[in-house]
Amino acid sequence: MQWSWEFTYEIMPRMLWATLNTLMAAGIGYAIAVVLGLVLALAQRTPYRGLTLVVREVVEFIRSTPLVLQIFFVYYVGPQYGLNLSPWVAGMIAIGLHYASYLSEVYRGGIESVAKGQWEACTALNMTPMKTYFRVIIPQALPPSVAGMGNYLVGIVKDTPMLSVIGVAELMHAANAIGGQNYRYLEPYTIVGVVFLMISLPSAGLIRAFEAWVRRKLGMR
Amino acid sequence: MEDMSQYPLELTGADVPMVRFMNVTKRYGALTVLDDLSLDVAEGEMVTIIGPSGSGKTTVLRMLMTLETINGGVIYVDGKPLTHMPKNGVLVPADAKYLRRARSSIGMCFQHFNLFPHMTALQNCMEGPVQVLGLSKREARERSEELLEMVGMIDKKDQHPSRLSGGQQQRVAIARALAMRPKVMLFDEVTSALDPEVIGEVTNVIRRLVSEHNLTMLMVTHQMGFARDISDRICFFYGGKIEEQGPPDDLFGNPRRDRTKQFLSAVKEAD
Numbered sequence: 001m002q003w004s005w006e007f008t009y010e011i012m013p014r015m016l017w018a019t020l021n022t023l024m025a026a027g028i029g030y031a032i033a034v035v036l037g038l039v040l041a042l043a044q045r046t047p048y049r050g051l052t053l054v055v056r057e058v059v060e061f062i063r064s065t066p067l068v069l070q071i072f073f074v075y076y077v078g079p080q081y082g083l084n085l086s087p088w089v090a091g092m093i094a095i096g097l098h099y100a101s102y103l104s105e106v107y108r109g110g111i112e113s114v115a116k117g118q119w120e121a122c123t124a125l126n127m128t129p130m131k132t133y134f135r136v137i138i139p140q141a142l143p144p145s146v147a148g149m150g151n152y153l154v155g156i157v158k159d160t161p162m163l164s165v166i167g168v169a170e171l172m173h174a175a176n177a178i179g180g181q182n183y184r185y186l187e188p189y190t191i192v193g194v195v196f197l198m199i200s201l202p203s204a205g206l207i208r209a210f211e212a213w214v215r216r217k218l219g220m221r
Numbered sequence: 222m223e224d225m226s227q228y229p230l231e232l233t234g235a236d237v238p239m240v241r242f243m244n245v246t247k248r249y250g251a252l253t254v255l256d257d258l259s260l261d262v263a264e265g266e267m268v269t270i271i272g273p274s275g276s277g278k279t280t281v282l283r284m285l286m287t288l289e290t291i292n293g294g295v296i297y298v299d300g301k302p303l304t305h306m307p308k309n310g311v312l313v314p315a316d317a318k319y320l321r322r323a324r325s326s327i328g329m330c331f332q333h334f335n336l337f338p339h340m341t342a343l344q345n346c347m348e349g350p351v352q353v354l355g356l357s358k359r360e361a362r363e364r365s366e367e368l369l370e371m372v373g374m375i376d377k378k379d380q381h382p383s384r385l386s387g388g389q390q391q392r393v394a395i396a397r398a399l400a401m402r403p404k405v406m407l408f409d410e411v412t413s414a415l416d417p418e419v420i421g422e423v424t425n426v427i428r429r430l431v432s433e434h435n436l437t438m439l440m441v442t443h444q445m446g447f448a449r450d451i452s453d454r455i456c457f458f459y460g461g462k463i464e465e466q467g468p469p470d471d472l473f474g475n476p477r478r479d480r481t482k483q484f485l486s487a488v489k490e491a492d
Contacts, residue, residue, distance in 0.1 A: 139339045140337075
């Protein structure tokens with residue numbers, strides 16, 4: 001089979017549109033994961049031992065089972081309990097929750113890296129636990145977390161093709177559809193690969209630059 | 222269980238101490254760090270705790286700052302219980318809410334400064350007044366700048382801690398603690414992490430505090446000369462107990478106990 005530039009140009013608009021969907025899916029999923037991950041991390045640090053234990057187990061469970069299973073579960077099992085979700089909503093819940101559990105571990109590491117004396121200074125200034133976290137601990141936990149957060153951002157982009165199994169119209173889904181309609185898989189799959197490469201390759205450098213920027217912004221060396 | 226009825230719900234009378242440790246015991250597992258400690262500090266008094274490492278002297282300050290829980294006894298601050306709260310006529314261990322109110326009159330400076338690295342010197346000082354006391358930014362700034370002026374750090378107010386020397390950081394930390402207007406200040410080995418040539422700039426600030434303010438102060442230090450100069454009273458700790466205490470000239474000039482003599486001569490040799 002020969003590579004056809006003509007076919008490539010023909011499917012390009014559809015592939016670009018699908019790329020936007022991929023970026024949107026990754027963006028929304030990541031936004032959910034960033035916020036929910038923090039909730040999961042902080043929930044494991046309350047004085048309530050029961051809550052800590054339950055959240056720990058949930059995080060462990062999500063991290064130990066495949067994402068694709070979780071996507072299927074939310075999308076197909078939900079309706080049997082009256083929870084009808086569109087592919088997008090189900091997909092975002094599944095992938096957001098999945099990456100939230102990974103990010104919670106990143107945050108946990110970041111929070112634990114903050115010196116014990118910082119907590120003591122907050123006690124000495126009589127700060128509430130809430131202010132202690134949001135004014136002092138989390139800002140300092142951020143720089144050491146940026147690298148891990150960046151890696152999972154790349155990870156979530158690369159995992160969006162799994163959403164194609166429930167019909168989210170992202171890149172992989174589009175490539176499959178185009179391939180099936182035209183009996184040509186070489187070009188669409190190659191484009192998918194190139195797009196992911198273009199997203200992933202510069203990310204390591206961007207993450208490092210962002211980390212340096214965060215440190216500078218916080219006045220930390 | 223300890224019989225809590227022996228402890229008053231509140232200290233009353235003419236000479237209520239600013240701080241009272243009453244039969245306080247602190248254990249880490251099987252190790253008893255402080256054994257049945259009773260110690261009063263009067264309002265405006267400067268008490269310095271000395272002693273060999275492991276004698277429990279830092280623990281005294283940390284318990285008072287509520288950084289450590291206690292295993293027995295009660296600590297009172299300004300006549301009110303700190304570690305406990307009254308409930309149905311007896312003292313029970315204080316909950317988080319009570320602790321926050323009770324410790325608001327205490328400030329502390331640490332060996333390693335513990336400044337917030339993501340804030341400038343000024344922001345460090347303003348943080349407590351704004352976030353905890355609810356002062357306006359303007360009020361907090363005025364108060365903080367005044368204190369930074371006093372500790373000689375006003376020209377560095379916009380620097381982050383990473384750009385400051387140890388002595389400078391410690392002076393900012395003192396200003397930060399004072400910005401909360403505490404009644405009791407705790408200094409936990411505040412010169413121990415400093416290079417010898419900058420110790421003086423920190424001790425001079427504390428000297429000024431002692432002479433110009435009516436703060437109650439508790440200090441742990443290895444600077445014997447400094448302690449002798451500024452303290453009203455020296456407590457020598459040994460093995461979790463007060464071995465000997467008295468006015469600085471008595472304790473340093475004429476120690477009565479053998480352990481005190483041994484310690485002081487060992488320290489003198491090291492100097």
